[in-house]
Amino acid sequence: MSELPAGIDSFLKSAGWGGADIDPIPGDASFRRYFRIKDSSGDGGRKAMLMFAPPPEEDPKPFLRVARWLSGNQQRAPEIYADDAPQGWVLIEDFGNDRMRDWLDDNPAGEMKAYQAAIDALVDLHQQPAGPFNPYDLAVYQRETALLTEWYCPAMGLEVDQAGYIAAWEEALSPMFDRQKPGVTVLRDYHAENIMLLDPATDGSGAQGLIDFQDALVGHPAYDLVSLLQDARRDVSPALERAMLDHYIARAQPDAEFEADYARLGAQRNAKIVGIFTRLNKRDGKPHYLDLIPRVWEAMERDLAHPALAPVAAWFGVNIPQELRDAKGGRPQ
Structure with missing residues (x-):
């Protein structure tokens, strides 16, 4: 497993997902990193996708702005659960594995x-x-x-x-x-x-x-x-x-x-x-x-x-x- 970025645990805790399992997803053509988050502590469990878009190379604010506009205009963008844009963290709905x-x-x-x-x-x-x-x-x-x-x-x-x-x-x-x-x-x-x-x-x-x-x-x-x-x-x-x-x-x-x-x-x-x-x-x-x-x-x-x-x-x-x-x-x- 690749090393987890500093601050990931504190962000998840602040978002109400403290102690959840973190599964890194292989990256590709950008500085962004993605993690599949699974919280089994409650009934039925919860899952989410965590995007880490670290400054100064990345800025998650455009993603947040477009996602909210799409969701408000009958388009199926992922729901945003929590974010800390200055630090590059965005927790969103997990759309699953079927690209x-x-x-x-x-x-x-x-x-x-x-x-x-x-x-x-x-x-x-x-x-x-x-x-x-x-x-x-x-x-x-x-x-x-x-x-x-x-x-x-x-x-x-x-x-x-x-x-x-x-x-x-x-x-x-x-x-x-x-x-x-x-x-x-x-x-x-x-x-x-x-x-x-x-x-x-x-x-x-x-x-x-x-x-x-x-x-x-x-x-x-x-x-x-x-x-x-x-x-x-x-x-x-x-x-x-x-x-x-x-x-x-x-x-x-x-x-x-x-x-x-x-x-x-x-x-x-x-x-x-x-x-x-x-x-x-x-x-x-x-x-x-x-x-x-x-x-x-x-x-x-x-x-x-x-x-x-x-x-x-x-x-x-x-x-x-x-x-x-x-x-x-x-x-x-």
């Missing part, structure tokens, strides 16, 4: 229903007025796409046209901004590893819970759809992507440019992810993320084929060789 990703590994026949339920949850979220969060504006989009030229290109030994890259993205994304007003709440990391199946039916249609939403912004309704259907961590077939995109369109009735904006945001998000995964290897010593990059390139190539991405596709054509963008290429060392 959508893991459940689908064991129940592939439930894929269609599980994704339909995830799409329906997005439609419901998008029918609510946007939360009191910062805008997903051009500066944020550009800061994210810059991760590719900041991390991936140097890792591959590429000298690229940085000014041209910025200009290409501005040209491609600018037509979209009028259509993301007034905007919807964008969770920003909505995919099968961040969706919990709370009571999974045999066909995957059970209730779903949200996690990892602390970076929420106000932006375009296509963004979380892209995050779900162009998943960097799980294969989503083009046929399933198409079927779920059609399901969203049938329910939400977006404007005629929605699919063009979906491609714009798919390319934008995938460029960001290639940069992030390279950074996780180079800076944080987590090389297993490199194995996911070919899947991301494959999705981005489909996005770049859309006419709305012509300026960005032209830049890639000049600056990043095609063999690096093929599904089996482009893995930094």
Whole structure:
């Protein structure tokens, strides 16, 4: 067992969970740590999830703010039992073990229903007025796409046209901004590893819970759809992507440019992810993320084929060789 953080016992005691069993959960791509808490002292026992988001690297206040907004707007975020935000402690409802990703590994026949339920949850979220969060504006989009030229290109030994890259993205994304007003709440990391199946039916249609939403912004309704259907961590077939995109369109009735904006945001998000995964290897010593990059390139190539991405596709054509963008290429060392 890894060493428990200082202060964990005193926080649990102050929250009314003193003496409970503490089971660390393996971490991944951040400084946050999670612990499953079980208190067997009462009738039937209690369980909870403890998040430790230690300052200065982490700040749990955005998580608390978004969780409370989601819960107050008919969305299934975990209930907050107790918190000490200045010290990084948050005790929340335990959604169990059935991550959508893991459940689908064991129940592939439930894929269609599980994704339909995830799409329906997005439609419901998008029918609510946007939360009191910062805008997903051009500066944020550009800061994210810059991760590719900041991390991936140097890792591959590429000298690229940085000014041209910025200009290409501005040209491609600018037509979209009028259509993301007034905007919807964008969770920003909505995919099968961040969706919990709370009571999974045999066909995957059970209730779903949200996690990892602390970076929420106000932006375009296509963004979380892209995050779900162009998943960097799980294969989503083009046929399933198409079927779920059609399901969203049938329910939400977006404007005629929605699919063009979906491609714009798919390319934008995938460029960001290639940069992030390279950074996780180079800076944080987590090389297993490199194995996911070919899947991301494959999705981005489909996005770049859309006419709305012509300026960005032209830049890639000049600056990043095609063999690096093929599904089996482009893995930094």
